[in-house]
Amino acid sequence: MKKVLVARAVFPEVLEALRAHFEVESNRDDTVWSKSQLIERLQGKAGVFATGSERIDAEVLAACPGLEAVCNMAVGYNNIDVAACTARGIVVTNTPDVLTETTADFGFALMMAAARRMAESERYLRRGEWLKWHYDQFMSPDVHGTTLGILGMGRIGQAIARRGALGFGMGVIYHNRTRLPADKEAAVHARYVDKATLLREADHLVLVVPYSPASHHAIGAAELAQMKPTATLTNIARGGVVDDAALAAALKERRIAAAGLDVFEGEPRVDPALLEVPNVVLTPHIASSSVRTRRAMADLAADNLIAALGCGSRAGRPPTPVNAEALAAR
Numbered sequence: 092m093k094k095v096l097v098a099r100a101v102f103p104e105v106l107e108a109l110r111a112h113f114e115v116e117s118n119r120d121d122t123v124w125s126k127s128q129l130i131e132r133l134q135g136k137a138g139v140f141a142t143g144s145e146r147i148d149a150e151v152l153a154a155c156p157g158l159e160a161v162c163n164m165a166v167g168y169n170n171i172d173v174a175a176c177t178a179r180g181i182v183v184t185n186t187p188d189v190l191t192e193t194t195a196d197f198g199f200a201l202m203m204a205a206a207r208r209m210a211e212s213e214r215y216l217r218r219g220e221w222l223k224w225h226y227d228q229f230m231s232p233d234v235h236g237t238t239l240g241i242l243g244m245g246r247i248g249q250a251i252a253r254r255g256a257l258g259f260g261m262g263v264i265y266h267n268r269t270r271l272p273a274d275k276e277a278a279v280h281a282r283y284v285d286k287a288t289l290l291r292e293a294d295h296l297v298l299v300v301p302y303s304p305a306s307h308h309a310i311g312a313a314e315l316a317q318m319k320p321t322a323t324l325t326n327i328a329r330g331g332v333v334d335d336a337a338l339a340a341a342l343k344e345r346r347i348a349a350a351g352l353d354v355f356e357g358e359p360r361v362d363p364a365l366l367e368v369p370n371v372v373l374t375p376h377i378a379s380s381s382v383r384t385r386r387a388m389a390d391l392a393a394d395n396l397i398a399a400l401g402c403g404s405r406a407g408r409p410p411t412p413v414n415a416e417a418l419a420a421r
């Protein structure tokens with residue numbers, strides 16, 4: 092039996108499914124291991140069930156020569172050096188599709204919460220400051236009928252576009268490295284624009300672009316300066332896509348109206364300047380966290396690991412590989 096490591100706590104049923112095929116070392120305490128602790132536990136392991144919190148970089152791979160599969164319980168895989176894995180013939184998998192609609196729901200909710208000042212007004216109520224109604228209390232920009240801007244137009248971006256166009260009568264504009272084919276654009280009611288137009292015209296800008304060196308600080312001081320003072324910014328993509336310090340300054344000076352953030356640079360640490368500003372809704376990276384979706388993500392990551400290591404009914408054919416070339420080379 093091959094040995095695998097489950098790097099974080101996960102549903103017991105998922106551990107059971109893995110135990111049918113492998114000798115499983117799990118992380119019951121859900122300790123966030125240092126790199127050296129991770130390397131130590133990966134010794135002798137053929138596969139790892141990872142989450143976005145574990146960095147599987149070239150140093151880790153070099154120290155763990157037995158590794159054959161790295162299976163992420165996340166659609167994003169910027170925590171993994173995929174090129175280094177491919178070079179070593181290590182299969183990398185992620186969990187696309189199963190989280191699309193849940194994550195889009197959350198992104199839309201976060202955008203609405205930021206736009207309609209829900210967190211800010213709730214804090215005011217909890218502080219006991221609500222003593223009377225008045226005509227301009229927590230007035231905010233509207234959501235319906237405004238312009239929704241989307242940066243990144245993969246599966247989640249398209250699901251958000253549909254919500255905006257069909258549910259809220261929004262005009263939807265987007266920018267992406269590659270433009271969608273015309274039929275897909277029509278299906279999501281979105282119009283392609285350049286980045287400058289997106290920044291200038293969006294009333295509510297939602298970020299769903301994967302993190303890479305190319306998207307690092309895609310929204311920084313210069314980009315924030317191009318947005319409307321009434322606009323909102325929502326980041327459900329990855330910390331690092333936004334320059335959090337620049338955003339905190341823009342929010343403080345009301346250069347944009349509000350923001351909703353589910354992801355942060357260096358999370359779980361949050362820039363203290365963001366904690367100081369009232370016009371931001373902050374959530375702890377939970378966009379995919381519905382009961383059904385987290386379970387589906389874990390099941391898919393386990394199915395990937397089982398198949399990537401040559402077991403189960405899909406032996407050698409993991410459902411959602413990131414580097415199919417590593418499989419082909421086997």
Ligand code: 8YV
Binds near residue numbers: 142144168190376
């Ligand atoms: C995960 C995510 O919860 O799938 C992703 O890329 O960001 C989230 O759904 C997180 O990465 C933990 O694995």
